[in-house]
């Protein structure tokens with residue numbers, strides 16, 4: 001008995017700390033994330049453009065994040081949100097909160113009806129991982145003005161979760177698939193490293209946003225006003241992991 005109690009306390013404390021951390025993480029996103037400097041790793045020459053943000057704040061896309069995501073995964077979710085918020089420059093903005101504990105189907109349907117998105121952590125036993133292109137997917141996004149982003153956690157392996165989630169958030173924002181870059185249908189670490197001009201253009205078209213007031217990432221040798229060179233990326237493709245849809 002004497003051994004069990006301290007262990008229980010430790011466990012409770014650990015859980016409490018994790019929840020608290022998550023609460024801080026998801027509440028600490030500044031209202032104007034667009035004005036935040038992106039701490040993007042630029043040691044390989046990739047960087048985000050820095051167009052000024054307009055004065056008014058645009059539409060908010062609400063995300064309800066599954067409590068099953070661990071701390072590491074939450075950091076990647078946050079990074080994906082931050083990068084989209086940055087490139088969208090205040091015109092559209094993701095805001096995340098934790099999904100209620102044990103949400104009942106009623107809560108979920110209310111969330112969807114409100115136009116919000118549930119970001120759910122599932123594994124490959126989940127039905128979504130067994131139907132259609134979900135069979136080979138790392139993540140699946142379903143819905144239109146509200147829906148689900150399923151992250152199939154046991155298929156992510158050592159892939160960059162931030163890139164996978166940024167791709168899915170592109171779908172949430174109305175982008176379809178593109179031949180290259182972040183919105184290519186097949187995952188690659190190189191193409192998913194940041195939100196490129198083509199991905200931003202797809203979202204701008206879907207959301208009717210002025211592309212010349214948005215940001216995107218640029219790589220070494222890529223001219224700001226030219227489409228990304230497609231050939232450069234084709235070598236990085238790994239046909240193993242069709243991402244979704």
Ligand SMILES: [Zn+2]
Pocket residue numbers: 167171177184185243244245
């Ligand atoms: Zn996709």
